[in-house]
Amino acid sequence: xxxxxxxxxxxxxxxxxxxxxxxxxxxxxxxxGGAMGDAMPQPRGDARTEPTNTPWGGAPSGPSDSARPRxxxxxxxxxxxxxxxxxxxxxxxxxxxxxxxxxxxxxxxxGEPMGDAMWQSSPPGSIYDYIKVASFSIGADGLVDQWSLxxxxxxxxxxxxxxxxxxxxxxxxxxxxxxxxxxxAEILDGREWTGVVPFRMPAAEDGEPGAEGLAEVYVxxxxxxxxxxxxxxxVVDVRTLRSIETDLAASQAIFGQSPFGFxxxxxxxxxxxxxxxxASVFGGNVESHRGRTVHDYLPRSEADRVAATxxxxxxxxxxxxxxxxxxxIPGSDDRRHWSINLYRVHxxxxxxxxxxxxxxxxxxxxxAAREAAAARRNLALLNEAGARIGNSLDxxxxxxxxxxxxxxxxxxxATVDLYQGLLAGDETPRALADGSAELRRVAFASAVSxxxxxxxxxxxxxxAVHHYPFNSPCADALRTARPQHVPAEDGGxxxxxxxxxxxxxxxxxxxxxxxxxxxxxxxxxxxxxxxVELAAxxxxxxDNARLYRRExxxxxxxxxxxxxxxxxxxxxxxxxxxxLPGNAATxxxxxxxxxxxxxxxxxxxxxxxxMGRGLRAAVAMGELRTAVRTLALLDLEPAEVLSALDEIxxxxxxxxxxxxxTRAARQPRDADLSEVYLATCVxxxxxxxxxxxxxxxxxxxxxxxxxxxxxxxxxxxPPGMPLGVGGEPFEEVEVELPEGALLALYTDGLVESRDHPxxxxxxxxxxxxxxxxxxxxxxxDHVLNTLDTHxxxxxxxxxMARVQGLPADSVGDWTLPxxxxxxxxxxxxxxxxLTAWDLEPxxxxxxxxxxELVTNALRYGEGEIRLRLLLDRTLVCExxxxxxxxxxxxxxxxxxxxxxGLQLVGLLSASWGSRRTPRGKTVWFExxxxxxxxxxxxxxxxxxxxx
Numbered sequence: 001x002x003x004x005x006x007x008x009x010x011x012x013x014x015x016x017x018x019x020x021x022x023x024x025x026x027x028x029x030x031x032x033g034g035a036m037g038d039a040m041p042q043p044r045g046d047a048r049t050e051p052t053n054t055p056w057g058g059a060p061s062g063p064s065d066s067a068r069p070r071x072x073x074x075x076x077x078x079x080x081x082x083x084x085x086x087x088x089x090x091x092x093x094x095x096x097x098x099x100x101x102x103x104x105x106x107x108x109x110x111g112e113p114m115g116d117a118m119w120q121s122s123p124p125g126s127i128y129d130y131i132k133v134a135s136f137s138i139g140a141d142g143l144v145d146q147w148s149l150x151x152x153x154x155x156x157x158x159x160x161x162x163x164x165x166x167x168x169x170x171x172x173x174x175x176x177x178x179x180x181x182x183x184x185a186e187i188l189d190g191r192e193w194t195g196v197v198p199f200r201m202p203a204a205e206d207g208e209p210g211a212e213g214l215a216e217v218y219v220x221x222x223x224x225x226x227x228x229x230x231x232x233x234x235v236v237d238v239r240t241l242r243s244i245e246t247d248l249a250a251s252q253a254i255f256g257q258s259p260f261g262f263x264x265x266x267x268x269x270x271x272x273x274x275x276x277x278x279a280s281v282f283g284g285n286v287e288s289h290r291g292r293t294v295h296d297y298l299p300r301s302e303a304d305r306v307a308a309t310x311x312x313x314x315x316x317x318x319x320x321x322x323x324x325x326x327x328x329i330p331g332s333d334d335r336r337h338w339s340i341n342l343y344r345v346h347x348x349x350x351x352x353x354x355x356x357x358x359x360x361x362x363x364x365x366x367x368a369a370r371e372a373a374a375a376r377r378n379l380a381l382l383n384e385a386g387a388r389i390g391n392s393l394d395x396x397x398x399x400x401x402x403x404x405x406x407x408x409x410x411x412x413x414a415t416v417d418l419y420q421g422l423l424a425g426d427e428t429p430r431a432l433a434d435g436s437a438e439l440r441r442v443a444f445a446s447a448v449s450x451x452x453x454x455x456x457x458x459x460x461x462x463x464a465v466h467h468y469p470f471n472s473p474c475a476d477a478l479r480t481a482r483p484q485h486v487p488a489e490d491g492g493x494x495x496x497x498x499x500x501x502x503x504x505x506x507x508x509x510x511x512x513x514x515x516x517x518x519x520x521x522x523x524x525x526x527x528x529x530x531x532v533e534l535a536a537x538x539x540x541x542x543d544n545a546r547l548y549r550r551e552x553x554x555x556x557x558x559x560x561x562x563x564x565x566x567x568x569x570x571x572x573x574x575x576x577x578x579x580l581p582g583n584a585a586t587x588x589x590x591x592x593x594x595x596x597x598x599x600x601x602x603x604x605x606x607x608x609x610x611m612g613r614g615l616r617a618a619v620a621m622g623e624l625r626t627a628v629r630t631l632a633l634l635d636l637e638p639a640e641v642l643s644a645l646d647e648i649x650x651x652x653x654x655x656x657x658x659x660x661x662t663r664a665a666r667q668p669r670d671a672d673l674s675e676v677y678l679a680t681c682v683x684x685x686x687x688x689x690x691x692x693x694x695x696x697x698x699x700x701x702x703x704x705x706x707x708x709x710x711x712x713x714x715x716x717x718p719p720g721m722p723l724g725v726g727g728e729p730f731e732e733v734e735v736e737l738p739e740g741a742l743l744a745l746y747t748d749g750l751v752e753s754r755d756h757p758x759x760x761x762x763x764x765x766x767x768x769x770x771x772x773x774x775x776x777x778x779x780x781d782h783v784l785n786t787l788d789t790h791x792x793x794x795x796x797x798x799x800m801a802r803v804q805g806l807p808a809d810s811v812g813d814w815t816l817p818x819x820x821x822x823x824x825x826x827x828x829x830x831x832x833x834l835t836a837w838d839l840e841p842x843x844x845x846x847x848x849x850x851x852e853l854v855t856n857a858l859r860y861g862e863g864e865i866r867l868r869l870l871l872d873r874t875l876v877c878e879x880x881x882x883x884x885x886x887x888x889x890x891x892x893x894x895x896x897x898x899x900x901g902l903q904l905v906g907l908l909s910a911s912w913g914s915r916r917t918p919r920g921k922t923v924w925f926e927x928x929x930x931x932x933x934x935x936x937x938x939x940x941x942x943x944x945x946x947x
Contacts, residue, residue, distance in 0.1 A: 130348045132237035140228035142184050171199035188229045193219045214238040263357035269310050283330045298327040313355055319343040337366045378530045381409055385534055390541035393548045399443040402538040408447035411514040416443040418510035420465055422546055440465050448517055474499045474511055481508050483532055496522040500531045502539035509539050555618040556581055562622045568595035570603035571872045572688020574802040576776035581795050589795035590617035591747045592625050596632045599913055599924050600878055601688045601870050604632045607745040607799050608681035620652055620677050635915030638683045638696035642730040649724035652677040678724040682745055691805040694734045698723050706742040712769040737803045742772035749794035756788055776802055812869035826854045826867050833869050841930040845908050852901040853879040853923050875927045882920035
């Protein structure tokens with residue numbers, strides 16, 4: 001306002017002449033309310049009465065109005081006069097002029113003189129930085145004679161263009177100019193006037209129309225040096241005032257009604273203003289916080305950190321978002337947490353004047369976040385436990401898996417004790433009444449030290465058997481099946497320990513202990529519940545492992561009891577065998593092998609595999625093995641044996657047995673009442689006299705033959721269908737085996753695994769049989785060491801036989817004509833041969849039995865008769881004929897003269913029997929060699945015993 005000194009001393013004071021000043025100060029308060037705080041006066045109202053609809057909506061004042069006294073800052077009573085009365089400021093400005101009312105130095109409203117410093121330019125932060133106020137003067141001719149820089153900025157017209165311009169013609173619309181001229185005449189006549197006037201900027205030099213605006217005008221009459229009437233005009237941009245008023249209301253609403261703590265901090269990092277929310281938290285009223293620093297609210301270390309952040313924001317202007325601050329509030333020892341947002345605030349000229357602080361209490365949110373994080377951590381731990389515990393069906397491994405999960409994610413140290421009886425394979429042990437049954441420490445894990453439970457009870461080594469005293473918390477946990485807290489000893493490493501019983505199916509199987517060291521958070525209720533859940537999951541897995549171990553051991557015992565004991569012996573064969581069960585993680589399979597001695601120094605070699613695992617497969621294997629031995633004793637051909645086995649396998653899973661299975665073959669099978677039992681088997685019969693071997697295969701892997709000086713090869717034996725399928729006959733293949741040849745029968749576990757397909761395994765097996773001349777036991781070991789036999793995925797059965805045929809001098813073979821004297825000749829042949837073999841003690845018995853068999857062949861048989869004596873580990877005598885009728889042993893009555901021949905053969909021989917041949921039948925008997933171990937039966941006593 002110092003730009004245009006007043007030229008008149010006579011001034012009127014209209015009733016509403018201060019309106020523009022009041023609105024301007026309100027705008028300043030609105031612009032600076034959020035940054036300057038209490039530095040600006042507060043508004044006294046927010047309602048405003050609009051002027052009339054005419055462009056000259058102001059009220060001109062008469063002389064009577066100028067007689068009313070005015071004081072600085074007084075309101076006119078108009079609601080629009082919110083904030084400081086700018087009209088009074090203008091009045092003071094006029095009073096400061098050389099021609100003011102005092103005619104001398106400027107004075108305050110109180111009448112005291114003011115210093116010359118007030119005539120300096122407005123300092124930064126003045127209200128004139130926020131509102132648009134301009135001034136110009138009108139001469140006696142009604143034209144502009146002075147034009148301020150503010151007017152140039154507001155209207156965009158340079159002084160050169162503005163001077164001498166008619167303001168009515170320049171700014172008013174044509175339809176308003178007539179009234180404007182009348183008002184101008186009144187003003188030049190000495191009357192003040194104020195009002196809101198719409199205007200239009202003059203057209204630009206390029207002809208473009210000027211912008212429209214709305215101004216509040218305060219016109220004060222003055223007198224020129226020549227005594228002529230003139231006027232000074234003060235103009236305020238109304239739209240800027242409206243915007244500032246809106247900003248002021250929004251600023252006051254945000255600052256005063258904010259639910260968050262709001263501070264305005266000046267450049268000295270002191271609180272300039274605080275809102276009620278902040279004061280309600282830290283006590284006192286709003287004014288009591290003025291001048292404080294962050295050190296008055298926060299602990300020293302935290303306050304230093306926040307103060308450094310405030311300086312950085314003030315210097316750089318970079319905002320800080322969600323800075324977490326920790327401290328205490330008056331009257332409480334509970335630690336509180338706040339989230340702070342900081343940003344620098346500026347004056348209207350852009351000068352930094354302080355920092356805005358917006359704080360939110362996040363203590364409950366932090367607590368909820370910790371709870372949620374703990375819940376997520378516990379859930380993740382349970383998920384990890386579900387994925388890692390129970391992958392092995394081994395008790396000790398399952399216990400170690402539990403500790404791998406909980407250490408260090410849940411605790412720092414942990415142990416697992418299981419009942420000793422549980423590990424010994426007994427049924428689930430019942431704890432003693434005092435909870436002190438023997439336990440074995442099966443697992444220990446520590447994240448802090450190798451020494452278990454420093455400062456706690458005496459450490460128990462892994463694998464040691466121990467028990468807990470009656471009064472101990474661990475014994476109480478075992479006794480009540482409830483978790484117990486174990487108190488820590490003073491001066492030790494342990495801070496908190498939980499003893500949690502491992503309960504599976506309402507039965508306690510062991511005890512798990514979880515410990516946390518000092519410095520860690522003690523166990524809470526949530527941790528206790530989590531520990532119980534982890535222990536329960538591990539207990540169920542351990543109980544499953546116990547049940548599996550029990551079934552596995554029983555199946556293994558059953559399977560081993562059904563396999564040949566020791567190294568089997570066979571006539572004309574050197575036998576070696578191996579059986580490797582699957583590991584504890586896999587169930588017992590149905591693999592088996594057998595070596596069965598047949599009459600005539602023949603041997604049946606059997607290898608089979610029941611499909612499936614577990615006790616069911618072992619039982620099925622036992623039934624099939626028993627059936628094979630029974631059928632082998634009938635001396636059936638290999639193909640006939642497999643056909644009979646196929647019928648038996650089909651009847652295993654059907655109620656009612658084989659006959660019911662035959663009937664069910666014509667009907668749909670009831671899945672609820674029957675099970676499918678399938679098996680593969682290779683059955684071979686080797687004759688040590690001829691060194692010929694007959695093979696029949698039921699879906700099994702082919703045998704491997706290694707001849708001396710040759711590479712191994714797989715025999716081309718038709719595979720046939722597996723046992724239990726039915727409907728297809730089995731084929732036989734006869735192969736002559738050279739002396740010293742090696743024959744290998746095996747199951748698929750030897751040549752197949754997940755890492756090695758069947759073709760690669762067969763090639764590797766054939767390649768491993770490179771030196772068949774080595775001892776047979778060494779060959780077996782070499783094969784198992786060369787192939788991948790330690791995968792444990794399936795059982796492995798390996799049966800190897802080296803051919804050692806009977807020597808020619810151990811065989812006596814004669815053909816006898818069909819005539820009575822052939823009986824005597826047969827006795828003579830037998831006596832001579834036994835004498836040559838140094839078997840004189842057997843001569844009498846052999847002659848008697850040979851004569852009986854030859855006599856029966858003559859009486860009941862057909863065709864020529866063949867007599868054969870075989871010497872190996874026993875003496876075998878065979879009588880062949882072309883008849884198909886098998887001899888049948890019967891008990892003769894006391895009055896019968898005959899019918900006692902076969903009874904005599906049964907009494908004097910170790911065993912006897914008959915079998916069909918392609919050209920008839922063979923009746924045989926066997927005598928033990930006189931080695932001194934087995935006493936020989938006296939023929940005379942045997943004959944007397946028949947009567």
